Amino acid sequence: MSRIGVFVCHCGLNIAKTVRVSELAQFAATLPDVVVAKDYKFMCSTPGQEMIANDIKQHKLDRIIVTACSPLMHEQTFRKVLAASGLNQYLLTIVNIREQVSWVTHDIEEGTAKAKALLNGAVYRARLLAPLTSRVIDVNPDVMVIGAGIAGIQAALELANTGKKVYLVEKNSTIGGHMAQFDKTFPTLDCSACILTPKMDSILQHKNITMLTSCEVSEVKGFVGNFDITIRQKARYVDHGKCNACLACTEKCPGKGVSEWDEGLVKRKAIYIPFPQAVPQKPVIDRDSCTFFKKGKCRLCEKVCEQKAIDFDQQDTFIQVKAGAVILATGYDLMDTKPLIQYGYGKYPGVYNALEVERLFNSAGPTGGKVTMRDGREPQAIAVLHCIGSRDKNNSEHCSRVCCMYSLKFAHLFKEKTSADVYQFYIDMRAAGKGYEEFYNRIIGEDVKFIRGKGARVAQSPDEEGRLIVEAEDTITGKFIKVPVDMVVLSPAMVPRADSRDIARLFNLSTDKQGFFMERHPKLAPLSTMSEGIFIAGVCQSPKDIPDTVAQANGAAAEALTIVVKDKMELEATTAMVNPASCCACQNCVRVCPYGAPFFNESKGVSEINEALCKGCGLCASVCPSSAIIARHFTNDQVLAEMEGLMEF
Amino acid sequence: MTSSFKSIEENLKAEAGKLLESGRVEIVLAYGRGYDENHPMPFVAKHPSDVANMVFNEYCIHNLARYLVRYPRGTKIAVAVKAADCRAVIQLIQEEKIKRDDVVFLGIPVYGMKNPKTGEIIDSKTTCGMYNPVLYDVLLGEEVHGQKIVSPYDVLADYEAMDKEARWAFWKKEFDRCIRCYACRKACPMCYCDPCFIDQSKPRWGDKSPQSHGNLMYHLTRFHHLAGRCIDCGECSRACPVDIPLYLFHKKVAKECEEMFGQAAGMSIDDKPALVNFRVDDSDKILE
Numbered sequence: 001m002s003r004i005g006v007f008v009c010h011c012g013l014n015i016a017k018t019v020r021v022s023e024l025a026q027f028a029a030t031l032p033d034v035v036v037a038k039d040y041k042f043m044c045s046t047p048g049q050e051m052i053a054n055d056i057k058q059h060k061l062d063r064i065i066v067t068a069c070s071p072l073m074h075e076q077t078f079r080k081v082l083a084a085s086g087l088n089q090y091l092l093t094i095v096n097i098r099e100q101v102s103w104v105t106h107d108i109e110e111g112t113a114k115a116k117a118l119l120n121g122a123v124y125r126a127r128l129l130a131p132l133t134s135r136v137i138d139v140n141p142d143v144m145v146i147g148a149g150i151a152g153i154q155a156a157l158e159l160a161n162t163g164k165k166v167y168l169v170e171k172n173s174t175i176g177g178h179m180a181q182f183d184k185t186f187p188t189l190d191c192s193a194c195i196l197t198p199k200m201d202s203i204l205q206h207k208n209i210t211m212l213t214s215c216e217v218s219e220v221k222g223f224v225g226n227f228d229i230t231i232r233q234k235a236r237y238v239d240h241g242k243c244n245a246c247l248a249c250t251e252k253c254p255g256k257g258v259s260e261w262d263e264g265l266v267k268r269k270a271i272y273i274p275f276p277q278a279v280p281q282k283p284v285i286d287r288d289s290c291t292f293f294k295k296g297k298c299r300l301c302e303k304v305c306e307q308k309a310i311d312f313d314q315q316d317t318f319i320q321v322k323a324g325a326v327i328l329a330t331g332y333d334l335m336d337t338k339p340l341i342q343y344g345y346g347k348y349p350g351v352y353n354a355l356e357v358e359r360l361f362n363s364a365g366p367t368g369g370k371v372t373m374r375d376g377r378e379p380q381a382i383a384v385l386h387c388i389g390s391r392d393k394n395n396s397e398h399c400s401r402v403c404c405m406y407s408l409k410f411a412h413l414f415k416e417k418t419s420a421d422v423y424q425f426y427i428d429m430r431a432a433g434k435g436y437e438e439f440y441n442r443i444i445g446e447d448v449k450f451i452r453g454k455g456a457r458v459a460q461s462p463d464e465e466g467r468l469i470v471e472a473e474d475t476i477t478g479k480f481i482k483v484p485v486d487m488v489v490l491s492p493a494m495v496p497r498a499d500s501r502d503i504a505r506l507f508n509l510s511t512d513k514q515g516f517f518m519e520r521h522p523k524l525a526p527l528s529t530m531s532e533g534i535f536i537a538g539v540c541q542s543p544k545d546i547p548d549t550v551a552q553a554n555g556a557a558a559e560a561l562t563i564v565v566k567d568k569m570e571l572e573a574t575t576a577m578v579n580p581a582s583c584c585a586c587q588n589c590v591r592v593c594p595y596g597a598p599f600f601n602e603s604k605g606v607s608e609i610n611e612a613l614c615k616g617c618g619l620c621a622s623v624c625p626s627s628a629i630i631a632r633h634f635t636n637d638q639v640l641a642e643m644e645g646l647m648e649f
Numbered sequence: 650m651t652s653s654f655k656s657i658e659e660n661l662k663a664e665a666g667k668l669l670e671s672g673r674v675e676i677v678l679a680y681g682r683g684y685d686e687n688h689p690m691p692f693v694a695k696h697p698s699d700v701a702n703m704v705f706n707e708y709c710i711h712n713l714a715r716y717l718v719r720y721p722r723g724t725k726i727a728v729a730v731k732a733a734d735c736r737a738v739i740q741l742i743q744e745e746k747i748k749r750d751d752v753v754f755l756g757i758p759v760y761g762m763k764n765p766k767t768g769e770i771i772d773s774k775t776t777c778g779m780y781n782p783v784l785y786d787v788l789l790g791e792e793v794h795g796q797k798i799v800s801p802y803d804v805l806a807d808y809e810a811m812d813k814e815a816r817w818a819f820w821k822k823e824f825d826r827c828i829r830c831y832a833c834r835k836a837c838p839m840c841y842c843d844p845c846f847i848d849q850s851k852p853r854w855g856d857k858s859p860q861s862h863g864n865l866m867y868h869l870t871r872f873h874h875l876a877g878r879c880i881d882c883g884e885c886s887r888a889c890p891v892d893i894p895l896y897l898f899h900k901k902v903a904k905e906c907e908e909m910f911g912q913a914a915g916m917s918i919d920d921k922p923a924l925v926n927f928r929v930d931d932s933d934k935i936l937e
Contacts, residue, residue, distance in 0.1 A: 505929070582849070584842035587745050591925040600745070605722060623925055625874045626842040627849060636852045 002127050003035045005061040006119065007052055009043035009068035011098055018102040018111035024067065027116050031123045035059045044074050049081050056085040063126040067095040067119055088131030090573060090633055095122045117649035124645030128638045132573035137612060139225040140324040141564050144169060146217060146503075149177020150546060151329035151538030153199050154553035155560075160208035164564055167321050168203060169212045169231060174278035175200055177331055181261065183361035183369070185546060186409040187439035193277060193364075200279040212319065213280060220506045221596055223613060224533030225569050227323045235314040237285035238271070242309035245281045247273070249301035249310065257289030259366070263356045265374075266366040271301050271310075275364055285310075325533045325560035328517065329553065330503055332539040335389040335396065335492040343388065343490055344458045349374040350468050351458060351488045354406060361413050371417045375466065379420045379486035383470045384410050385455035386426040389493035396493040396514060400543040403491035404430045408440060410489060411448040422448045423483055425455040425472050433545065451483075452476050458488050494543040507534050508594060516542050527556045535559050574616035574633040580606040582628035589620035589629060651760050652790030658705035660789040661729060664755055665700045668727045674753055678716050678728040680709040687765045691716060705729075707763045710771065712882045714738045714838035718746050727753035729789070731762070733882035735782035736915030737838035740880055743915070743922050746841065756785025758792045764887060773799040775896045777881035783916060801881055802904045808897050820898070821861070824868055826891045829859040833885035833895055834871065839878045846870060872898050877906040877923035880915040909934055 006028035010016040021039045028037035036059050040048050043066060055061060064087070066078050071094040079089035097115040105111045141164060145156045148170035156168045168175070179185075180200070182192035203209055212231055219230040238249075255270025262268075270290040271283050291298035292312060302310040334355055337345040345351045350373060352360070363369035372378055384407045389395040404426065411422045429450075431440040444450070453472040461467035461484055470483045496515035497503070504511045508531045510518040517536045520528040527535050537556035538549040563569070576597070578589075583606035589598040590607060597613035598620055600606075607628075609620070621631040630636070665677040681692025681702050689709050693716070694700050713728050714737035720726060726747075730738055735754060741747050758781040762771045772778060778801045780793035811819060834840045846854050847867045854870070856863030879899040886896040907913045909932045910923040 582844060585746065586842070588922075588925045591922065592927075602722070625846065626844060627846055627852075627854075640852050 002033045002063045003059060003061050004031075004033045004063040004065060004123060004126055005052070005055050005059060006031075006034055006037040006065045006067065006123070007043055007048075007055075008037070008039035008097075009048070009066065010039065010041045011069060011102075012041065015068070015098050015102045018105055018108050019097055019115045020108060020112045023112060024097075024115050024119065028065075028119055028123070031120060033063075033127055034123060035061060043068055044077055049077070052078070052081050053085045056082070056087060062087065063091050063093070063129060065093045065095060065119070065122050065126055067097045067115065067122075069098040070094075070096045070100075090132040091126075091129050093122045093126045093129070095119055113649065117646050120648055121642040121645035125638045125642035128635070128641050129633070132632055134573045135571045135575075135611065136568050137225055137571055139564060139566055139569050140227070140322050141165065141567075142167065142321075142323045143325050143327065143560050143564055144227070144229060144321060144323040145327045145329060147171075147177070147329040147331055147538070147540070148175035148203070148211070148213075149329060149331045149538065150179040150196065150199075151331070151540075151549045151553040151556075152177070152327070153196075153203055154550050155327050155329060155537055155557040156209055157199060157202055157206070158554055158557035159560065160206045162561060164208065164561070166209045167212060167323065168209055169215045169217065171214070171216050172274070173214050173236065173282075173284040174274050174280070175203060175211065175213065176275075176277075176279065178355070179546065180275065180277070181263075181355060181362070182358045183363070183365070184409060184413065186405040187433070187435040189409070189412070197277045197279075200277070204279050211280070214284065215319070217503070217506055218318070222322075223595060223615065224531075225324050225563060226612070227326055227533065229321050229323060229326070231319040231321055233317045233319055235287075235316050236282075237287075237290075237310065237312055237314050238283055239309045239311050239314075240280060240282045242307045243282045243305075244307050244309075245283075246306070247283065248304045248306075250283055252300045252304045254298065254300065255286075255289045255291045255294075257286050262359045262366045263353075265356055265359055277364075324564040325535065326507065327535045327537055327553075327556045327560055328503065328507065328509075328540055329536070329538045329556075330497050330500065330540040332494040332543065333497050335495045337388055337490050337492050340389065340395075342457045343385070343455070343488070344460075344468070345490060348458065348460065348468055348488075350379075350466065350486055351490065353490050353492055354403070354410075357410055357489050361410075361417070369417075371414065371420075373487055377466075377486065378418055379414075381421045381423070381483075381485040382414050382418075382487045382489065383423045383425060383455065383468075383483060383485045384489045384491065385458075385470070386424070386491050387454055388490040389495075391427060392493075396495060398493070398514060398543065399430065400491075400494040401430070402494070402543060402545045405433070405436055405439065405545065407489075407491050408443045408448075411443050412446060415446050415448065420486070423470070423485065424448060424450045425453060425470065426450065427452075427454050433547070451481070453481075455488075494539055496540070500540065507531055509534065509536075516540065527552060527559050533563055571612075572616055574631070575611045575614035576609050576616065576618065576620050576629050576631045577611075578607050578609055579628045579630060580604065580608075582626045583607055584626040584628065586625060588623040588625070592619045592623050594619070651793050652758070654706045654759075657757055657759070657790045658703065661705055661755065661757075662700045662703050664787050664789065665694055665703060665727065666697050668753060669694060669697045669700070674725040674727040676720065676724060676726045677755075678713040678726060679703050679755070680705055680711070680713075680729065705757075707761055708765045710762055710764065710884070710887060712737055712836070712838050712884045714741060715836065715884075717741060717752070717838075718841045722747075723751060725751055725753075727755055729755045729757060730782055730785070731757045731759055732779035732782050733777045733880055734838075735784055736777065736779075736880035737882060738915075739784060739918050740839060740878055740915035740922075742918045743920055744878075749918055753787070754782065754785040756782035756788045758782065758788065758790050760793045760796050766887070771883065771887075773801045774804045775883035775886055777801045784918070802900055805897065805900055805904065808901065820868075821865070823893045824864040825861055827859060827864045827868065827893060828891060829857070829864065829867070830890060832888040832890060833893075836884040836888035837875070838882070838884075839875055839880070840871070842874075846874075868895075868898075872902055875899060876902045877910065878914050879903050 008025045025037045025039040082089045144167045145152045146169045156166045160166045214234045215231045218232040222228040249271045253269040253271045256267045259268040261274040271285045287293045359365040390400040414422045431437045453474045457471040459469045500515045519526045535556040537552040618631040621629040668674045677694040680689045683690040712734045855866030
């Protein structure tokens with residue numbers, strides 16, 4: 001015989017609106033083993049919690065059922081009440097009558113009936129619950145940050161400054177990310193390199209940071225507090241330990257490749273450093289453009305290298321890293337605008353995308369900071385087209401948030417560097433941010449022509465060779481207009497990295513419709529994910545500007561710190577175990593477990609479970625044909641009893 | 650050209666003798682005499698002298714893969730396998746119940762096996778309808794070619810034409826006849842759970858007496874436990890003393906699995922069991 005207390009929460013009107021809560025409490029009182037049943041306006045409030053604690057004492061309750069919101073919200077709150085009252089915290093059952101009942105119906109009859117059914121099941125199950133003991137595990141104090149753009153750099157520095165050891169993983173040969181490609185940053189127009197390169201240098205110098213460039217994550221094992229991550233370091237064909245960055249090799253190299261750094265606007269050598277302030281300041285060889293790898297002859301770089309740092313036999317290596325928490329800051333790709341054939345990107349040399357223009361402005365860029373087009377001309381008229389692919393139900397429905405502001409920045413820089421007429425084709429001007437509206441007003445005063453209407457088409461001018469016509473509807477005058485220009489700049493949508501879904505799979509994250517990483521809660525937990533110990537920062541979560549990205553990076557660093565600051569952590573006791581007498585050795589559990597917890601013990605001929613790895617998801621128990629696996633807290637008996645209770649309705 | 654049963658028997662004896670004498674295997678699973686010509690039995694040879702008692706004729710229908718899992722892991726075993734039997738061994742290797750190195754496949758290409766109960770030739774109606782083993786170490790006869798290839802799923806046409814209610818009525822009627830002798834489970838090479846879910850008492854998954862409810866629970870669960878694993882040898886249906894056409898359900902499930910995951914059970918030792926293997930390109934049809 002158990003002594004069950006049922007506590008029905010109104011959640012203000014959230015629940016009470018579509019569930020007759022007092023009727024539910026009266027119904028609960030009639031159920032077997034229920035000693036006390038009450039309803040209250042806010043069960044999670046201090047008086048609500050005190051009511052539960054008092055009833056536990058007064059009625060000697062040994063099972064508590066709270067019918068309220070999702071256990072994600074308040075399971076911990078009520079567990080603490082149980083623990084403080086001397087009850088094992090696993091003797092609590094939460095019945096979710098908010099998200100699963102009141103919020104999915106408008107019909108109070110329907111809502112009350114479903115709530116009763118769920119409660120009946122919970123009472124049946126509660127009677128079979130057993131006390132469980134949480135596990136305490138050691139926590140690895142290090143943190144891994146993946147992606148070394150401004151988000152990753154910021155998070156790594158913050159963490160390293162607290163004394164924690166940080167592994168900063170970057171897939172390119174230099175850290176810096178997109179921000180290192182920019183010339184100026186809005187709205188203050190300060191030089192991007194001037195504010196970023198000191199941070200890049202701090203990464204290099206910091207004794208607590210291990211920088212892993214040309215690296216990608218290839219495997220993730222383990223769980224919060226104890227991740228075990230395999231990093232693949234791509235062959236660079238240069239021994240960075242020996243290289244003294246004299247760069248004689250890059251001078252002699254006859255190979256030519258397309259410069260990724262300059263967005264393909266110029267060529268670079270086959271052995272190269274992407275840009276002068278690259279960190280680390282060490283060259284790498286690009287296999288695809290290297291004469292030796294293509295033709296089997298050359299090795300000029302090897303001949304000129306006094307340090308003997310060139311190593312054509314270098315192979316990809318695998319590095320094992322352990323970390324207690326992980327921050328993902330993998331950034332974004334710019335949407336490929338070639339498929340939007342109406343804009344002629346890739347067809348007309350006068351059409352550029354935003355990142356290409358960033359490089360044109362940059363003094364370290366392909367033109368040395370001069371605005372000259374692919375054919376060498378200086379443009380006389382320039383059109384900047386907002387919302388290319390963004391806010392477009394055929395492409396990306398989201399607003400990319402930064403395009404309005406950087407398009408204004410482009411206008412300013414064009415005005416500063418050329419004598420061209422600058423046209424802005426926009427749908428709405430979105431300038432929500434500190435100093436952004438002021439920046440917009442400043443640009444309005446700079447003789448920039450604003451046309452409220454999305455650029456619809458870019459076509460070759462029929463009259464003048466090399467001149468383009470931008471077609472749009474000016475929605476203020478309602479007139480269809482054609483504007484002749486020399487240069488068109490597209491401001492494309494920011495989209496998730498091409499491999500974002502692979503990364504999500506590695507770390508067990510979900511992604512939204514676009515492929516951006518899903519946060520645990522859009523408002524209250526925007527930096528954590530449903531995978532404990534994995535945090536996200538920057539544009540990999542959703543498009544945002546540099547200030548927001550930096551703020552998120554700091555936040556993610558703080559969240560990661562809450563895990564690695566402790567030496568030990570408590571894990572849920574809800575793990576699975578194998579009854580060896582029933583195990584039929586089919587090893588289905590080993591195959592389906594996403595965490596690698598079950599393993600096959602050859603000598604005993606049965607499966608066993610490594611409880612440290614088990615997250616209690618129950619997959620193994622559900623595929624076990626001989627029901628040898630018991631998922632603690634969700635045993636077959638408990639689940640079947642709950643179903644029996646449900647089906648009585 | 651099809652080898653005669655007699656010549657297969659001779660080859661079987663010779664190969665079994667060689668394997669046992671050389672110590673390559675400890676056990677040969679094959680067929681021996683039963684109470685008459687029409688009822689040969691599974692036979693275990695452990696000594697070279699045992700092979701004289703082996704037989705092979707058109708009634709040697711048993712799927713000997715059934716017996717592999719009875720021996721301790723690592724036992725070296727040679728097993729006589731016809732086409733479907735061979736797929737069962739491959740499936741067991743996929744499920745890591747046995748290791749490829751521990752098994753010697755004595756492949757038997759054959760046409761014209763007969764059901765001892767009815768005397769009818771066993772074809773794709775009740776089995777996978779293949780003639781040659783997909784994998785073997787030794788072939789005990791010439792490969793069968795020139796026979797008509799019939800899809801094992803053709804027999805489902807009438808069944809699939811039934812609507813939901815008719816199917817329910819059909820199976821209810823069939824399962825009501827079940828006497829719960831568990832011969833289907835005993836004959837099945839993939840039913841190796843010990844204890845079987847239906848024999849458990851905590852929780853009690855289904856009634857153990859031959860009543861409608863328990864019968865339904867037993868058969869439907871067994872069908873699902875065999876989804877993507879049944880290699881369509883038809884032994885369950887032949888073992889059934891009341892002739893429940895179990896093969897129909899197994900074929901239907903196998904067909905859906907094959908359509909969904911693009912892989913039939915037991916066709917390659919490099920495959921992974923379809924239902925417990927996640928692939929990024931897996932069909933989402935099941936969620937619709």
